[in-house]
Amino acid sequence: MICVILYPWIRRSPCVTSTSSIRLRKFCSRSIRTLVDSIVPLKPSPEFFKMSAVPEELGKIFQYVDKNKERFIERLRDVVRIPSVSSAPDKRDDVIAMVRVTEEKLKKLGAKTELCDVGTQKLSDGRTLRLPPVILAKLGDDPSKPTVLVYGHLDVQPAAKEDGWNTEPFDLTLSCDGKKLYGRGASDDKGPVMCWLNAIESYQNCDIDLPTNLKFVFEGMEESGSEGLEELLEAKRDSFFKGIHYVCISDNYWLGTRKPCLTYGLRGICYFFIEIECAVKDLHSGLYGGVLNEATSDLIHVLDSLLDRQGKIKIPDLQNDVLPVTDEEKELYKNIDFNVSEFKTEIGTNQLLHNEDKAKILMSRWRFPSLSIHGIEGAFAEEGSKTVIPRKVVGKFSIRIVPNMEPQKVEESVVKYLTSVWNKRGSNNKFKVYMTHGAKSWVSDVNHTNYTAARAAVRHVFNVEPDLTREGGSIPITINLEDVTGTNVILIPIGCCDDGAHSQNEKIDVLNYIEGSKLLAAYLYEIGNQHQKS
Numbered sequence: 001m002i003c004v005i006l007y008p009w010i011r012r013s014p015c016v017t018s019t020s021s022i023r024l025r026k027f028c029s030r031s032i033r034t035l036v037d038s039i040v041p042l043k044p045s046p047e048f049f050k051m052s053a054v055p056e057e058l059g060k061i062f063q064y065v066d067k068n069k070e071r072f073i074e075r076l077r078d079v080v081r082i083p084s085v086s087s088a089p090d091k092r093d094d095v096i097a098m099v100r101v102t103e104e105k106l107k108k109l110g111a112k113t114e115l116c117d118v119g120t121q122k123l124s125d126g127r128t129l130r131l132p133p134v135i136l137a138k139l140g141d142d143p144s145k146p147t148v149l150v151y152g153h154l155d156v157q158p159a160a161k162e163d164g165w166n167t168e169p170f171d172l173t174l175s176c177d178g179k180k181l182y183g184r185g186a187s188d189d190k191g192p193v194m195c196w197l198n199a200i201e202s203y204q205n206c207d208i209d210l211p212t213n214l215k216f217v218f219e220g221m222e223e224s225g226s227e228g229l230e231e232l233l234e235a236k237r238d239s240f241f242k243g244i245h246y247v248c249i250s251d252n253y254w255l256g257t258r259k260p261c262l263t264y265g266l267r268g269i270c271y272f273f274i275e276i277e278c279a280v281k282d283l284h285s286g287l288y289g290g291v292l293n294e295a296t297s298d299l300i301h302v303l304d305s306l307l308d309r310q311g312k313i314k315i316p317d318l319q320n321d322v323l324p325v326t327d328e329e330k331e332l333y334k335n336i337d338f339n340v341s342e343f344k345t346e347i348g349t350n351q352l353l354h355n356e357d358k359a360k361i362l363m364s365r366w367r368f369p370s371l372s373i374h375g376i377e378g379a380f381a382e383e384g385s386k387t388v389i390p391r392k393v394v395g396k397f398s399i400r401i402v403p404n405m406e407p408q409k410v411e412e413s414v415v416k417y418l419t420s421v422w423n424k425r426g427s428n429n430k431f432k433v434y435m436t437h438g439a440k441s442w443v444s445d446v447n448h449t450n451y452t453a454a455r456a457a458v459r460h461v462f463n464v465e466p467d468l469t470r471e472g473g474s475i476p477i478t479i480n481l482e483d484v485t486g487t488n489v490i491l492i493p494i495g496c497c498d499d500g501a502h503s504q505n506e507k508i509d510v511l512n513y514i515e516g517s518k519l520l521a522a523y524l525y526e527i528g529n530q531h532q533k534s
Ligand SMILES: NCC(=O)N[C@@H](Cc1c[nH]cn1)C(=O)O
Pocket: 188, 189, 222, 223, 224, 225, 251, 252, 269, 271, 473, 474, 475, 476, 501
């Protein structure tokens, strides 16, 4: 039997279900209002309003998700509250708490869980810190069903109100129009992880048998290079990671704000530190200024040698391995729904390096390397006019790498180039450059059942054919998951491009969180459906 539902985008219209009954903290500020007002009004094409035929079981699940919207939002609130910042040593206990809370949630759904110790981490100050355990879990063991491996991360980027947040970053806050949930990790990646739990709960409470067996890898170090995880994958290659048919990751974003997409490529990342030391302690610039080469000016000189004004990486040999763009590839960019002026508005810039050329902008984000300078540790960065000469500064930058580029080769080129820049500088200060972590890029086969199932799932939920996109960010473990399972990996993004992952005021739209829970349920349904045929 077929059940007919209205295309859910309609619910973006003003007749949105009232959220006044929701026991949620609401936040009204001019900045959020401005943000909401500035969003280009949705003009759905006529096909958006077509009726969509959804299989009866999925229809029931979708209704369950809608009915439990408030509780699902509370579920996200519970985990956003935990400041699980993997890069901050003093927050390590919170990362571990987040891992434990998630393990409990999985157990409640009936999963068999294991917390795997992945050893220790050496900090730059020489200290050793225990890495958060990785959750490996299994739900279902039916040999007649396919097995889907789900990966997600439980750690987040740092966030503080003083950085320019309008709300407390670790207190999930609903915007006054009831459409957006602000909080660190809301989109990256606690929201999507909770969507998986929502989807599974929905099957169970609707008394519908899960169409697949599930395995989970949830880690707490993704934002810091997934330390320890690769070794765990290798150690469990012939046990936990055996017998997996499909891998699914929800840890990226739609290309825009309106149309869902599926993602088949990621750039890799090579992260570098440059340490420069000029004294044994910080110095008064009135007493010591003018008598020594200062570490900060040395560092700025070195950092300035990395990029030219057009954003071209100046490190020789680095671009040698980048594959040329083929005519076939050029065609792929033509039909992708990407609006350059909306993109500029979202960033808040009126000038991009590649003007209004959609294909060039997308290629620069997806298939060419880029270099970004992230910050300088030790340099005076607070308010006020402190007259200090910092004794030691550490510059941090990363290079997003693309297919055919190898992290080790990138490391060699960077170290060789910066050492020569340093030698020419002629400073007597102490200088060190090293790569902290390197991860390869990843590109997948979009003709695999993993993708056809996900496309059908998008049609069930959004009644639209998704764009197939690549992503400029990195999920370091993706390629290892592909290797260790020997099967196809898909990225199913849940949030929008304007979610502000890693930035101030990170959010997830309520619509994306709720429809995203349905999407993952529909994906499992379609994997169950299409696996038998493949
Ligand atoms: N949502 C994925 C993501 O944000 N990944 C990080 C991974 C990373 C690697 N080193 C530091 N962070 C990214 O920046 O792409």
